[in-house]
Amino acid sequence: MIGGESHSDKKRFVEFLDKSNAENFYQFLKLFYQELIAEWVAAGNEADEFAEKGAKIVIILDNASFHKKAEYLQKIAAEMPNIHLEFLPKYSPDYNLIELVWHSAKEFIANRLFKSIEELEYLLHQLLNQGELIIKWGRKLKNKGNALITV
Structure with missing residues (x-):
């Protein structure tokens, strides 16, 4: 299971995964990003304006190794520019x-x-x-x- 909660409105986003790995983490973030774009469009905005004008999202992560795989961090940065990943201190x-x-x-x-x-x-x-x-x-x-x- 992977999930998170919005600090401002306590909205939860949870998915059930067969396995915790970098690919599934990336797919989860992609799904989450698509949900954000859908909310943006439902509010009357254009989907292609989301990257530039949409909310910037900071996601705070623990230090699971699959969260830090370089190739996936690069893909996330390139494909989901509104998402910024921050990592908690180790063992916290x-x-x-x-x-x-x-x-x-x-x-x-x-x-x-x-x-x-x-x-x-x-x-x-x-x-x-x-x-x-x-x-x-x-x-x-x-x-x-x-x-x-x-x-």
């Missing part, structure tokens, strides 16, 4: 706000039995993409003695 999940989303989702599904992977994916889709998950934003995330209050 306590700074990654999406960890609160994952923690809340894991808490919700803990100790439940599912008949199939599809049933689990459906529930996660409802929680993450349909806004049914209540996220505990005030929770402290701890990692190796560090903590961050995310209010």
Whole structure:
């Protein structure tokens, strides 16, 4: 599963991947970029003006190796000029706000039995993409003695 959340409106964008690798990460960003362009057009703008006049999006990533493959970083920069990738310091999940989303989702599904992977994916889709998950934003995330209050 890969996903993110908009800081301003808390809108979530989550996809289920068969495998975490650079190609799937790139395809996820392409899909996300197409969604942004669709929203831009729905607001009455021209798609071909998005790169120049559309919102600039900063995506904060952890340091997974597939996020940093040079060939894909070059493709993202060339094909998605509105997206700027920033990387968290190494070994710092306590700074990654999406960890609160994952923690809340894991808490919700803990100790439940599912008949199939599809049933689990459906529930996660409802929680993450349909806004049914209540996220505990005030929770402290701890990692190796560090903590961050995310209010």
